[in-house]
Amino acid sequence: MLAYLVRRLIGGATVMVLVSIFVFGLFFVLPADPARLACGKSCTPELMAEIRHTLELDIPLPAQYFRFVKGIVSGRTYLAGSEAQLDCAAPCLGYSYQTDELVTNLLKDRAPATLSIAFGASILWLLIGLSSGIVSALRRATWIDKFSQGAALAGASLQIYFVGLVLQFFLVDKLGWLSSPGYVSPNDYPMEWAQGMILPWLTLGFLLSAIYARLTRAGMIEVMSEDYIRTARAKGLTSRSVNFKHVMRAAITPIITVFGLDLGQLLGGAVITEYVFNIPGLGKLATEAVSNVDLPVIVGTVLVAAVFIVMANIVVDLVYMILDPKVRLA
Amino acid sequence: MTAILQVKDLKVHFQTDDGLVKAVDGVSFEIEAGKTLGIVGESGSGKSVTSLAIMGLHKGSRAAVSGEILIDGVDVNQATEAEVNKLRGKSMAMIFQDSLAALHPFFKVGDQIAEAYQVHNKVSKKAAQQVAVEMLGRVGIPNPTQRMEDFPHQFSGGMRQRVMIAMSLSCNPKLLIADEPTTALDVTVQAQILDLLRDLQREFGSSILMITHDLGVVAEIADDVLLMYAGKAIERGTVRELLKTPEHPYAWGLLTSIPKLTGATDSELLAIPGTPPSLITLPSGCSFSPRCSYKNRSKVDCESAMPELAGVKSNSSHLVSCHLSETDRVAIFKSEIAPKL
Known part of the structure; x- marks a missing residue:
């Protein structure tokens, strides 16, 4: 019974990893650029670059996914060390582009x-x-x-x-x-x-x-x-x-x-x-x-x-x- | 001797899209206390339908049941569902061929037996469980207390049939109906189950109605035999009469078709020609006549009418339904059948 439960939980976790990879892929398959979406109406190239950095979109893809998963598991800090540091407690799924809420x-x-x-x-x-x-x-x-x-x-x-x-x-x-x-x-x-x-x-x-x-x-x-x-x-x-x-x-x-x-x-x-x-x-x-x-x-x-x-x-x-x-x- | 069960002119007809199926058509018999009656016939002869009718289990189905089924002074066929419920399990109990299908897959066997006891005895669940343990021990299941907690699929076929028997005997019924109880079992297990039934019959004093297609089972356990063909009783007598001096050509066919260990190994197996008739369009006259090898020896036209079930001369308990005269039957049996047995 216990072995069965453990097996099922491992199976469930595997499914969740696959789902997370799939939805994370959405950021990059969609024609919309996340930085552009988060930038809003009064967007300048400088602002966009800043946002790209803030959202950590300027690092390699696998690293991004790793940080995304890490954020869910143990929280995540955007712009660590700077004065605009943003703490996002676990499970961190990021901020809404629309309302800037967690x-x-x-x-x-x-x-x-x-x-x-x-x-x-x-x-x-x-x-x-x-x-x-x-x-x-x-x-x-x-x-x-x-x-x-x-x-x-x-x-x-x-x-x-x-x-x-x-x-x-x-x-x-x-x-x-x-x-x-x-x-x-x-x-x-x-x-x-x-x-x-x-x-x-x-x-x-x-x-x-x-x-x-x-x-x-x-x-x-x-x-x-x-x-x-x-x-x-x-x-x-x-x-x-x-x-x-x-x-x-x-x-x-x-x-x-x-x-x-x-x-x-x-x-x-x-x-x-x-x-x-x-x-x-x-x-x-x-x-x-x-x-x-x-x-x-x-x-x-x-x-x-x-x-x-x-x-x-x-x-x-x-x-x-x-x-x-x-x-x-x- | 008093009859525990009396069945008079039992008819069970099913209305189907293809026509009226006369599964059982005018069968009468009785069983005396402590005796065993074997009903023998092939598939579709009406033996199982007869047993279900006795239990009143056709109620609520499309079957039209007529005739009298008297047990404990109650006519099952006329009684209400509540009255029949009082008889079921207590006056008459039934064991079925396929014990895996006949036991509830989701309930522990102990609970199923205890439930059967509790239906008719106002006792606590604990007391009923105790009876179930005793019954399981009685039918020869090792470690009954532990096996109470098991589910039907955790038992072997023979052990499961023992569970069925324990359940059916838990209220000490006067009549036990066994519908092919050994057919699904290995031959060695079959013998064990038959021995068990016989022992328990002696102990509990129940009468047994044994439904089977196996003449070996009949020889083993029955006192009397009723031979059925196409919904009708065609021969009836003691087990000795039926197996040693059968009167009906169908009985001859059944007995001669049993392969012998002695004799030539390449000798052909004897079979009754043809197949059982459709129960919707029965042949006119004797329903066995199309398959009967001796109908041309009859002085009466076999296709004119179904022969009455009548006593063989000099012996009123041995009844047969055949147009052949007794002298012809004796002559045929002596010259053609007896040498093959």
């Missing part, structure tokens, strides 16, 4: 909004998805199954920007049942935070629950025809125990895998959701950075998203080992 501070500011969306929405989609999938599987071929399958098909085919805006139009603008979506700190204004989050939660919850409803239904129906379910019935167990203990236990495993991966992806930034509802999360930060060619911020958001996805993969595999005794021993 990228890590930007990420820290934006993360809570994304976390809020992800946790609320994931609970909702799990609840909706599992319950409608279970009902569908147990009431197969009845109107309730058809209705829930229809809703799932709709959820799987529709897009956030459509559903989100339609819901906003009716629930906020027309009916006034919900307040406008937005983000405030849950520590200071818990009620307002929840109110602002309801719409994004509902939208993501509905859309993502579709896949869970179908997975749950298909998984349960498949497990129901397994021999060991027949054995459970032959023992004299009630259909409730058979369905909720024996069937669910076997059907839940693949659902948890998908859930972990979805959550990991969402934590890296709910790009479209944040954009549609104007919520200042990591996804919105990324889109802003892309449109401004704010390279350090792009690199920062990509790395954070990659970390979440790699971690989600490792967690999912560990959970799988706990859930599936066959994997545990392999």
Whole structure:
């Protein structure tokens, strides 16, 4: 178990190194010159040379990458020794060209909004998805199954920007049942935070629950025809125990895998959701950075998203080992 | 002797897109306390479907079950799911052919056995676990306390079948239905499992319904035999009657097709010509007639009607469903079948 964990962590670290090389390469593949971008409107050749030196763009490429990685691991000092010395504590991802803020501070500011969306929405989609999938599987071929399958098909085919805006139009603008979506700190204004989050939660919850409803239904129906379910019935167990203990236990495993991966992806930034509802999360930060060619911020958001996805993969595999005794021993 | 199980005119029909499949079509039998009935037949003869019907496991499926299945004074076919649940595991228990598929892959075997006990006995989980340890020891699993914690895939096939047996006997059922319990096992392990079943039967006093296609298994363990073909019972009698003086041409075919160790090594294996009929479009009359080598010796047109299951003269317990007259059957058996056995 421990050896496996170490192996997975090494694998994850390798992936992160590759991702970092790839995103670091962005600085040099893009036609935009980072020094020129950081220089701003009133740029002179002297200023540009100075910035080039400040950003350490005047040293060889491998050395630059080394300093970039070193900055993440143990911090970095720009213009060391001079009076304009800039300290950037670990994990240092540099300064935004746009706002001159530390990228890590930007990420820290934006993360809570994304976390809020992800946790609320994931609970909702799990609840909706599992319950409608279970009902569908147990009431197969009845109107309730058809209705829930229809809703799932709709959820799987529709897009956030459509559903989100339609819901906003009716629930906020027309009916006034919900307040406008937005983000405030849950520590200071818990009620307002929840109110602002309801719409994004509902939208993501509905859309993502579709896949869970179908997975749950298909998984349960498949497990129901397994021999060991027949054995459970032959023992004299009630259909409730058979369905909720024996069937669910076997059907839940693949659902948890998908859930972990979805959550990991969402934590890296709910790009479209944040954009549609104007919520200042990591996804919105990324889109802003892309449109401004704010390279350090792009690199920062990509790395954070990659970390979440790699971690989600490792967690999912560990959970799988706990859930599936066959994997545990392999 | 009292009958533990009475099955009367059992029919199990499945409606499919291709037509009505008469998987079991009017089968009757009973099993007395402490006795073993072997139901023998090839794949598709309806033997497994019969066993599932007795357990009431067709409920909730597309199968249409009719007839009477009496156990403990309850007609399984008429009973509600809750009533059948009380019988399952306690009055009748079942072991299946593929023990790996039949045990839940995600639960420890100890918990699976304890659960079977707890369904019918209001005891703590701890007490049920204790019963499970005892049962595992009873069926000959070494270190039962440790093996309680293992999962089904950590057992060998024979050991896993022992787990199945422990689970099914945990509530001391009156009837144990064994659906090809040894088919997936090595021959040496098969013998061990059959010995175990026999020992446990003596100890627990259960009746056994042994579903098998293996006449060797029947010879080993059964008291009585029911031979099935295309969903119908075609011969019934004691194991001695069926193996020593079989009456039905199908039984003759089965017995003569067993290869002998004695005799010429290049002698051809005898097989019953043809294949089992489709259960949707059964041949008219006797369903075995298209494959029967002796139908031209019959004085009755074999394709006119399915013969009744009737007592062989001078012996009412031995029943056969054949148009051949008894004198013809005796003559054919003496001259053509007995020399090949």
